[in-house]
Amino acid sequence: MPEHDEHQGKVAFITGGGRGFGRAFGAALSARGAHVVLADIDGAAAEAAAAELTAAGGSVTGVACDVADEVAVEAVMDEVAARHGGLDILVNNAGLHAAYNRPFTELGLAKVRRVLDVNVMGVVICSLAAQRAMRGRTGAAIVNISSSAAYANRSIYGVSKLAVRGLTVSFAREFAADGIRVNAIAPGLIFTDTVRAQLPEAEAKRVLGEQILQREGEERDIVEALLYLVSSKASFVTGETLRVTGGFALSV
Numbered sequence: 001m002p003e004h005d006e007h008q009g010k011v012a013f014i015t016g017g018g019r020g021f022g023r024a025f026g027a028a029l030s031a032r033g034a035h036v037v038l039a040d041i042d043g044a045a046a047e048a049a050a051a052e053l054t055a056a057g058g059s060v061t062g063v064a065c066d067v068a069d070e071v072a073v074e075a076v077m078d079e080v081a082a083r084h085g086g087l088d089i090l091v092n093n094a095g096l097h098a099a100y101n102r103p104f105t106e107l108g109l110a111k112v113r114r115v116l117d118v119n120v121m122g123v124v125i126c127s128l129a130a131q132r133a134m135r136g137r138t139g140a141a142i143v144n145i146s147s148s149a150a151y152a153n154r155s156i157y158g159v160s161k162l163a164v165r166g167l168t169v170s171f172a173r174e175f176a177a178d179g180i181r182v183n184a185i186a187p188g189l190i191f192t193d194t195v196r197a198q199l200p201e202a203e204a205k206r207v208l209g210e211q212i213l214q215r216e217g218e219e220r221d222i223v224e225a226l227l228y229l230v231s232s233k234a235s236f237v238t239g240e241t242l243r244v245t246g247g248f249a250l251s252v
């Protein structure tokens, strides 16, 4: 089946879908005929993104949901499964990043704890809630969004994204019997609106200087990686983290 057709009629749940990567993933999957649910703690952003993508011809809904709140996540996931008969794709994309990629002493305990709740527990909560709805669906796939910070750890943010790589392997093993593949993408620096607004210029310069490929990473670079990992081209790929970084934070 051509790649462009294989997502026709599939059901995709994307966390942090109100802006940035999440919205871009929603745009790509809905353009390929998937029913997309954009879930975001910022419900207004999720609804606005859904309205725009629907106006462009997609089948997209926006919903307010905090990924760290298991009661809310289960309710939303059950509602989606009931409406569409199941779930094919989960993208665990919601995350606290740029402003949270700071030394522990600057952030303080409350923010450190919140990073772990959203970036780590959010992945656990959404994956477990999705498992039931994905069981037995042909080609079911979960993609977690880690970060190059997981390879060049400097903060609780890097620790949280290292945990996401670990969870990717754990859930790949645990969900394989249900026919669900689980992979991750570790993006390098990509200039989403949040990154432009929050990342200090010196930090952006440092990362660009350490990349092998001397151009700015774009949302479409990450979208292409997502489309590969949720496609049948990746049917023998599970438990992996794919770095899309222009060669930043390489290790052997």
Ligand SMILES: NC(=O)c1ccc[n+]([C@@H]2O[C@H](COP(=O)([O-])OP(=O)(O)OC[C@H]3O[C@@H](n4cnc5c(N)ncnc54)[C@H](O)[C@@H]3O)[C@@H](O)[C@H]2O)c1
Binding pocket: 015, 016, 017, 018, 019, 020, 021, 022, 039, 040, 041, 042, 045, 065, 066, 067, 068, 093, 094, 095, 096, 097, 118, 122, 145, 146, 147, 148, 186, 187, 188, 189, 190, 191, 192, 193, 194, 195
């Ligand atoms: N942009 C980059 O350079 C980059 C690089 C590596 C990894 N990442 C990761 O990619 C993901 C998306 O990045 P982005 O730049 O698109 O981010 P963004 O800040 O533009 O969008 C993130 C979205 O997640 C939502 N969100 C935050 N907390 C939430 C919660 N508790 N529950 C539900 N939604 C929540 C926000 O409201 C926002 O709409 C993040 O996990 C980030 O860590 C980004």
